[in-house]
Structures are given as C-alpha cells and as structure tokens.
C-alpha cells in the first residue's frame with residue numbers, strides 16, 4: 001500500500017500511525033501540496049480535494065485520513081481503532097471530526113500557514129494577528145473542551161482510538177510550531193506527554209525528525 005503525503009502533516013501522520021499500530025507496511029511517496037509545483041501532475045485523480053493524505057492499494061485510490069483509517073480497520077481489524085460499542089464508535093468519529101475542525105482548521109492550519117508556509121515556503125509575509133487569534137483564542141477554547149472531558153488515558157473508552165490519533169497528531173504540530181499546552185490544561189498536557197512516549201509515537205516522531213529539522217521546527221518537546 002502506498003501513502004501520498006508527508007509525515008509532518010497532521011492527517012498523514014494519523015494514517016502512518018494507524019498503519020504502524022496495525023502492522024500494515026506502507027510505502028510512502030512524498031507529496032507536499034503547500035509547495036508550489038510539488039504534487040504530481042495527476043494529483044487531483046489521486047486526491048480529489050488536493051489535500052494529503054491519499055493512498056493507493058492495488059489500484060484502489062482513497063483520500064481522507066478518516067476514510068483511510070476505516071479502510072485499514074477493515075483490512076486489519078486488530079488492534080481496533082474504532083470501538084465495538086455503538087456509542088463509543090460514534091463518539092470516536094465525532095471527536096475525530098471535531099479535531100479536524102476545532103484543532104486543525106481553527107488552530108494548526110492558520111498558525112502553520114502564517115508562520116511557515118507564507119514566510120518560509122512562498123515568500124509571503126505571515127499575518128501575526130491570525131497567529132495570535134489562533135494561539136490566544138481558538139487554542140484555549142479547544143484545549144478547554146478536551147480538559148473538561150475529564151481526560152485520562154484515552155479520549156473514548158479504555159483504549160486508543162482514531163480520536164486519540166487525531167488529537168495527538170494535531171498537538172504534535174502545535175508543539176513543533178513552538179507552542180506548549182498552558183498550565184491551565186494539566187490533564188491534556190499529561191495525556192499528550194504520555195502518548196508521545198509510547199513505542200508507535202516514538203518511532204513515528206523519530207522517522208519524521210529529518211523533515212522537522214529541514215523546516216526548522218521545534219523538536220525540543222521530544223525526550
């Protein structure tokens with residue numbers, strides 16, 4: 001199975017982690033849509049939105065990290081990343097969607113674009129007001145929501161699900177961008193630190209280190 005994307009991407013990392021946990025070997029083809037001219041010429045045939053990740057499995061193409069993880073789940077059901085219980089299953093998918101919106105679109109994407117993509121890749125100055133609004137308003141709102149879930153080891157039930165992969169993957173980029181979880185969210189901070197110290201996360205972070213260094217990202221949160 002081939003994955004198109006770059007390991008630093010929040011949504012590509014979700015898929016890489018899911019495949020690693022399930023023991024599904026992935027061959028990766030680097031596609032970085034934010035770099036002008038980078039995606040292959042047939043990219044829209046592979047990813048209709050132009051976004052990463054997408055996969056190709058014996059001629060079957062699929063884009064969207066959630067859809068891909070559902071596909072991996074059918075191919076290799078263990079360890080399950082979607083709970084068996086009806087309500088937990090729905091709650092995990094709802095939190096995954098929440099992370100794509102309240103964490104990625106409202107916090108990570110605006111900061112990444114104005115701090116890295118504009119100034120460092122496209123030679124366009126970033127908008128510091130957008131960064132500040134994401135950091136000072138959207139991030140505390142989203143983190144407060146997670147903190148108030150009475151967060152312990154996992155977001156849903158008593159094992160790792162797609163919801164954890166989505167939230168942790170966003171928090172990794174938040175840290176790479178030089179930000180940290182404020183002391184008012186102690187449960188979230190503990191949750192994040194515990195997860196980045198697990199074997200799958202450690203291996204993924206080590207694998208993506210060269211990409212992070214190349215972009216000048218902050219890896220000092222990894223011990």
Ligand SMILES: N[C@@H](CCC(=O)N[C@@H](CS)C(=O)NCC(=O)O)C(=O)O
Nearest residue numbers: 009010011033051052053064065066
């Ligand atoms: N819902 C999609 C979101 C994918 C997405 O937003 N990918 C980002 C990278 S994490 C992307 O391709 N950004 C490129 C761009 O904004 O042009 C998924 O879950 O795969």
